[in-house]
Amino acid sequence: MFAKDIGIDLGTANLLIHVKGKGIVLNEPSVVAIDKNTNRVLAVGEEARNMVGRTPGNIVAIRPLKDGVIADFDVTEAMLKHFINKLNVKGFLSKPRILICCPTNITSVEQKAIREAAEKSGGKRVFLEEEPKVAAIGAGMDIFQPSGNMVVDIGGGTTDVAVLSMGDIVTSSSIKMAGDQFDTDILNYVKKHYKLLIGERTAESIKVNIATVFPDSRHEELEIRGRDMVSGLPRTITITSGEVEGALRESISVIVQAAKNVLEKTPPELSADIIDRGVILTGGGALLHGIDQLLAEELKVPVFIAENPMDCVAIGTGVMLENIDKIAHRRIG
Numbered sequence: 001m002f003a004k005d006i007g008i009d010l011g012t013a014n015l016l017i018h019v020k021g022k023g024i025v026l027n028e029p030s031v032v033a034i035d036k037n038t039n040r041v042l043a044v045g046e047e048a049r050n051m052v053g054r055t056p057g058n059i060v061a062i063r064p065l066k067d068g069v070i071a072d073f074d075v076t077e078a079m080l081k082h083f084i085n086k087l088n089v090k091g092f093l094s095k096p097r098i099l100i101c102c103p104t105n106i107t108s109v110e111q112k113a114i115r116e117a118a119e120k121s122g123g124k125r126v127f128l129e130e131e132p133k134v135a136a137i138g139a140g141m142d143i144f145q146p147s148g149n150m151v152v153d154i155g156g157g158t159t160d161v162a163v164l165s166m167g168d169i170v171t172s173s174s175i176k177m178a179g180d181q182f183d184t185d186i187l188n189y190v191k192k193h194y195k196l197l198i199g200e201r202t203a204e205s206i207k208v209n210i211a212t213v214f215p216d217s218r219h220e221e222l223e224i225r226g227r228d229m230v231s232g233l234p235r236t237i238t239i240t241s242g243e244v245e246g247a248l249r250e251s252i253s254v255i256v257q258a259a260k261n262v263l264e265k266t267p268p269e270l271s272a273d274i275i276d277r278g279v280i281l282t283g284g285g286a287l288l289h290g291i292d293q294l295l296a297e298e299l300k301v302p303v304f305i306a307e308n309p310m311d312c313v314a315i316g317t318g319v320m321l322e323n324i325d326k327i328a329h330r331r332i333g
């Protein structure tokens with residue numbers, strides 16, 4: 001019986017589901033809204049994200065995977081079940097195999113619990129895989145050849161840097177420095193320089209719309225609203241790309257340094273391959289204006305942004321599921 005295998009990118013910021021033969025069928029923020037009094041889940045995904053920072057006291061909008069680890073396991077489990085149930089896996093002709101890509105640093109207890117949640121939701125067999133590897137595959141790299149491929153995956157909670165060869169990670173580094181921290185940097189900058197309090201979503205929209213990390217490469221401005229820290233009243237200010245570049249500089253240098261450290265640990269033959277093939281950027285952070293230019297200048301190798309960088313992990317799960325027998329021995333748990 002034909003099984004529709006399922007790939008899941010269980011990301012800090014977004015959860016994507018890929019179904020064999022159909023492509024990406026679900027792409028929603030990893031957010032859950034909960035009534036604190038009753039512990040009842042009120043909304044999941046986009047609907048819950050719209051509540052962030054706008055809920056009354058008894059309702060909290062939680063990002064259960066904040067910081068690249070599972071901060072709240074029960075909520076993560078509820079979210080995973082909600083999305084798998086939405087696919088109506090139990091209505092599939094035969095039980096699917098599910099490949100889940102989760103944060104790199106989760107514990108074996110958490111891995112086991114994630115597998116159980118997927119099994120309870122109708123998965124026949126559940127596989128877990130490492131994020132940078134799947135991202136590289138989803139970006140179109142042929143990591144199974146004996147040659148070096150380097151990927152930098154900048155997500156919401158973590159940045160994963162990895163050099164891969166013959167289907168495995170040779171050298172890598174995972175740091176808790178990614179999109180969420182950039183938002184916090186912008187928020188803190190506005191607070192310090194304008195005495196204005198803004199929300200996470202406003203900070204994110206500044207990042208997406210006018211930020212750059214390569215000096216003097218973008219000259220835009222944006223009007224933003226927030227609460228004046230002195231008067232307590234709403235106020236509007238205008239912020240420029242140059243200011244945001246300064247606000248992000250320190251965090252970005254941590255990512256550049258992590259990439260340098262990985263290159264320094266990479267065997268010379270593989271380094272030579274990376275000079276030829278370049279580094280591929282994946283994850284939402286790859287869309288940060290100027291990040292490719294900055295990394296190319298600092299690492300002295302060509303840098304390319306993957307096509308649809310935010311979809312790479314989900315697409316990669318699809319490719320891996322096609323070759324599931326080869327990876328079956330890697331089953332965790």
Ligand SMILES: Nc1ncnc2c1ncn2[C@@H]1O[C@H](COP(=O)(O)OP(=O)(O)OP(=O)(O)O)[C@@H](O)[C@H]1O
Nearest residue numbers: 011012013014155156157158179283284285287288
């Ligand atoms: N155009 C853009 N410019 C800059 N950042 C962006 C852009 N679009 C999305 N992002 C950021 O990308 C991040 C989300 O990326 P992604 O969906 O790859 O993360 P994730 O896979 O959920 O996280 P992780 O890999 O840490 O688990 C968010 O911080 C978001 O603000």
